[in-house]
Amino acid sequence: MLADLVRPFTLALVKGSADPAPARPAFTVTTPRWLGLLPVHRLHLAFLADFVIAWVVFGTALNMMISEHDRRPLDAGIGMIYLTAISTALPIVLRHRWPLAAWRILLLGTLSTVVVPLELHRFAQPVFLPGVGVAAVMCLYSVAVRCERQITLAVWVVSIVFMWSVDQHAYTLGAGGIGLTVAALFGYNVRTRRSATEKLAEEEERTRLAEGAQAALAERARIARELHDVVAHHMSVIAIQAEAVPLRAQGDAAQLESGMADIRGLSLEAIAELRRVLGVLRDPEGRTETAPQPGLDRVGELVANARTAGLTVALTWSGSADGVPQAVQLTAYRIVQESLSNVMRHAPGSPVAVAVVREPAEVRVCVVNAAPRVVPPPVGGAGQGLAGMRERVALVGGTLTTGPTPEGGFSVEARLPVEPA
Template identity: 55%
Template sequence: MISALVQPFGLALFRGEAEPAPPRSRRMRRPLPELLPFGHLDLVQVADLLLAWVLFDTVRGNLTNLTAATPQYMWLVYLVATAFSLPVALRDRWPLAAWRLALALLPAALWMLHLLGGIRSFLAQGAVMCLLVLYSVAVRCGRRITLAVWAISLVAVWLVDRESLVQSAVALSVVMLFGYNVRVRRSATRSRDTAVEERSVLAERARIARELHDVVAHHLSVIAIQAEAVPLEAGGDPARLEAGLTQIRGLSLEAIKELRQVLGVLRDEEGRTDTTPPPGLDRMDELMANARTAGLAVAVKRSGELAGLPTAVEVSAYRILQECLSNAMRHAPGSAVAVELVRDAALRIRVANGPGSRPGGAPGAGHGLLGMRERATLLGGSLETSRMEGGGFEVRAILPLEGAS
């Protein structure tokens, strides 16, 4: 129990440390020419240095007048002036060290002022220094250290000037409470910003995961089917075999290109990114051709003007079509696929495939369907899936155009 009560005082006086200063706003940090050794001018630190110089010069000047007849005290004049000014200069970088320094120099300053009979004439300078330092401590130190500093400072005030103890204690308490309130608000703001940043990171991670799944699943499905079908179709004909392998190579290069585009958000060491536009419905014919090459009988029906759609809608529509065709390749190889796109107030997509002409792969984990549904939901739309009679599968998506970019 006693140890718990004494520990905060030990932290305040000896072992405790203040937290780093929060980043300055742009208004408080002004850029300087590159020729100078430091790149920015911190206006808060400049103000502290100017105020420290004013306090030093004021105290030194007044004490010099008092000690004109006793020059042997001049070294104490500078010591007292330093005690009133140096903590202010240090309070932004090392607030707790500044408070400790003021506390350590207090006895010498009080002794000097007592010898000259001028203690009360310097209370204003002392109050400015103490309140600024105590505010910095409350803003940058934990609650236990702040309470210990407050208690020790009250004792120091009682030793310096008992007549104005009540007023000084009120001023000291108000300043430290205000500083602690600022600390709590900053902490809440940092927590909120951290939570927002974490949500943004998770959203970006989910976006990259969806894109990677769609790209890899589609292209690898086509490549796998082509690699299986090309030797059978070539029938030992070197020319047909070479043509089939050339097509597989083209699909592989296309997959690599799309992967680079998806991962373009991850910068290289020089900070460059891939600025290739994301795939849209202008590449739909290429997508259908790849599916037909893989053995699907794809029929496409369009209704309405599909050019000029918002980018987000085009990308989501392309990825949904890509995932539907990939699923048909894996689970219903050789099937007939009907693709229908209708534009009115929204873009309506319907993809239905019949049963495959040969057995397909085992059901997956369902990430593809989940990704398609997430894409539609992010645009304020919807996506529904259902099994058709006779063994087929149908996907219906509605992607609103209003509000998408």
């Protein structure tokens, strides 16, 4: 308990230190060009004001003591007079860079004038020189701005006790106590506001970094969905085509050549889409790909590719794509693409019904396949396509319903709003 009480005073008098000075102090101006010969290019106005005040305090104290010394020589001599004047003015100059050290110098200098018989009562009443009060208030303010609260409190207590122990004059106790208290409170308020401003800036920076990381994650998820849709659909069609073409050709070179040409066309289309998706990542200048995204007008191509792969697909289209946002069109396209890919992987040979209906307020996409004739072996990574579809639908504010049908097939139905909610 006693150590906790003594620690603040130990920090204030011996061990403590102030926070680093601001990198760019306030009230700083750039020197004009016609003053280019000056050794500094930026002037700290507060420091310049402190220097002027210190010079006035030094001159006032020195003239007062030398005048009294000429009338009646002091026992301490002229050297002690200069040392006293310097110890009164120097802390004002040092308070911006080393506030706690400046207060200690002022305390020791004032203490020396009490211990050494300078007969200060001959200069002023109360005992303290006029400049001591100014220096004490300015130093205490700097300590409160740059030091911890416990150090500031200890400095204030030591200053008040020292002032009371040296001079019990009512004016000294009243004016000095009020001045020191106001300086400490005002400096502490400035420190609190600066700390709050710094914390707010740090919080804004953390928020900015978090938003950037979130945006990066969202972009990675978007690219992953695009890559999954492109690779899964085209590779499924290509794999089925590669198996079906030799069986259908049965030695017919022309039909085999036609089937291989279809496989080549699907491969080139897959490569083109992969290049479009990866174009942003490979662009060193950050330019985005300007090629149009697939939309509802290309759903027929998906169905045609699926039919080429041997899938029986019935397409129903109702309405027009005019006025449908590109994001909604891309989402509908990817849902049809992923659904057909899932049928090829999990229910090969099953007939599929694809319906795209444009209603006034939404676009409804429905893909239903019948029960598979032969249950294929389990495919690794099952379920990722459905998760990607749900994410896409959620991004445009729609709803997705998936699940088995009573006949043993599978149904995917999405409702995509045309206008944002």
